[in-house]
Amino acid sequence: MKVTKSTLLASAVAAIAGGAMAEEMTIVSWGGAYSKSQLKAYHEPYTEMTGVTILNDDSSPEGVAKLRAMNEAGNVTWDVVDLEAADNIRACDEGLIIEIDPDVHLAPAPDGTPASEDFGDQLVSPCYIPTIVYSTTFGYRTDMVPEGVEPPTGACDVFDLEKYPGKRALNKRPIANMxxxxxxxxxxYEDVYDTLETEEGVERALAKLDTIKDQTIWWSAAAEPVQLLADGEIFMGSTYNGRLFSMIVEQNQPVGMAWDWQMFDLDGWAIPAGLSPEREARALDYIRFSSDTQRLADQAKYISYGPARKSSAPLVDKHADLGIDMAPHMPTDPRNAKNTFVNNYEWWADYRDDLDAQFQAWLSQ
Structure with missing residues (x-):
């Protein structure tokens, strides 16, 4: 049964007022540099302030499937989960996560602007607390670019095996690849989703991917393409821009960024349905803290993802450890965003299950 705002307010807000909140939380995310940025910007300050123990789980890639399983079993073990926007919409539609009233449950901007205005168009779902704008883009080995050839600049270069020979790595799912x-x-660009709604369009996309299929390593965990690049096992691979930032800037790896047609997306918090009032109250308290203006700006000190709040952007400054200006490394920087592809979250929420099945069937052929 779908949890309503009135039910949520009656139980969780009352629990907060009465001081009845759980003292341990399981927070689910993606691992790697991204989870580290959350640890530094959110988890450690929250634990210091409250004494709450936070357990980390890196199961977000299977977030919706695992939420379904927990819901069916009546045993919800997660307290807060980081989901991509399209997955959040699906989970919200299925009643797997609770609705959030941004102007009740989230902090206003420092100047008093309500959270609903501060987040604006990023509030793509009534169950969503967006935290960052990121992109899926391509990294390539600078030392494997053929002599006399210009380095790759974007997504379409992954299909050019003649100019850029070598193995590729792509995510083992249809989003972005299609x-x-x-x-x-x-x-x-404006016709892509209309085309994908047809069987002919799906076949056309898979036929294009067929041209590089036997030269592609398919990844499911975000750490995989990063490791493949680090080991020189691939020439070029798709991954999240923050992972590439870590390789290039923090680790000084021989890797370059190919930004053209990067895929913009949102990540953010959701709270599973079916929690006890004490656990739900703690989750709400945590997401209010971790989505405020300063916390979102703080995360951008550790990873090159843009904060989802308007009021956070002016507070983004330098990397917390390296002291470098973070703005040029953001996917939203004009020098990196000449050609961007904005993920159609609602479209994928409607078509994801069908295309997942077709994509996996194609992969197994």
Missing amino acids: EWALLCDGVA
Whole structure:
């Protein structure tokens, strides 16, 4: 049964007022540099302030499937989960996560602007607390670029095996891959999703991916393409821009960024349905803290993801450890965002299950 705002307010807010909040939380995210940025910007300050023990789980790639399983079993072990926007919409539609009233449960901006205005268009779901704008883009080995050839600049170069020979790495799911395949096969940007709604469009995208299938390593965990690049096992691979930032700037690896047609997306918090009032109250208290203006700006000190709040952007300054200006490394920087592909969250929420099945069937052929 879907949890309503009135039910949530009656139980969780009353629990907060009465001081009845759980003292331990399991927070689910993606691991790697991203989880480290959350640890430094959110978890450690929250634990210091409250004494709450936070357990980390890196299961976000299977977030919706695991929420479904826990819901069916009546045993919800997660307190807060980081989800991509399209997955959040799906989980919200299925009643797997609770609705959030941003102007009740989230902190206003420092100047008093309500959270709903401060987040604005990033509030793509009534169950969502967006935290960062990130992109899926391509990294390549600078020392493997053929002599006399210009380095790759973007997604379409992954399909050019003649100019850029070598293994590739792509995510083992349809999101981004299907859009890039059509775009690089000549479909206009504005027509990509209309094309994907047809069986002919799906076949066209898979046919384009067929041209590099036998040269592609398919990854499911975000750490995999980073390791493949570090080991020189691939020439080029898709991954999250923050992971590439860590490789290039923090680890000084021989890796370059190919920003053209990066895929913009949102990540953010959701609270599972079915928690006890004490656990739900703690989760609400945590997301209010971790989504305020300063906390979102603090996360950008550790990873090159743009904060989802308007009021946070002016507070983004230098990397907390390296002291470098973070703005040029953000996916939203004008020098990196000449051609960007904005993920259609609602479209994927509607079509994801069907395309997942078709994509996995194609992979197994």
